[in-house]
Amino acid sequence: MFRPTMLGALAALAMGAVSAAAQDGVFTVRHMTPETAQKAADAALKACRASGYQVAVAIVDRSGILQTLIRDRFAGPHTVTIATDKAWTAVTLRQDTLELARLSESGEMSGLRQFPRIVAVGGGLMVEAGGSIVGGIGVSGAPGGPADARCAQAGIDAIVDELTF
Helix, strand or coil, X not given: CXXXXXXXXXXXXXXXXXXXXXXXXXXXXXXXXXXXXXXXXXXXXXXXXXXXXXXXXXXXXXXXXXXXXXXXXXXXXXXXXXXXXXXXXXXXXXXXXXXXXXXXXXXXXXXXXXXXXXXXXXXXXXXXXXXXXXXXXEEECCCCHHHHHHHHHHHHHHHHHHHCC
């Protein structure tokens, strides 16, 4: 015969099994808020302006979807697409685009350069928090990939405290 305490324990055990099975079918991800993405973009733009560069800055979410974009008044029209694709490249390949440029010029990964949207030029960085990629930042318009990358890093540095969890 079941006692009330045994019945409660069995019910809890069954609910735990159902809950564990349900967890196998779903997962949780973290994303930057629009405010955090905008703060990073603003900081990257400010860093480039301080060096005298007119740029575009794009932030994508962890899936590579554009979250925010800002283009300085004299940045070329091409910078919008390039900044967005640098951020997209960093997130989808999980690779800093300055490092990708180095790896892909030797032939080791040169085939990647043939795919649409892949930008193997510095200025695209992953935005990481707690060991997870939460987005990407891309900067275009400074004189060369290393300068773009420094501005992108300034954007990440501006939000690092908000990403700690």
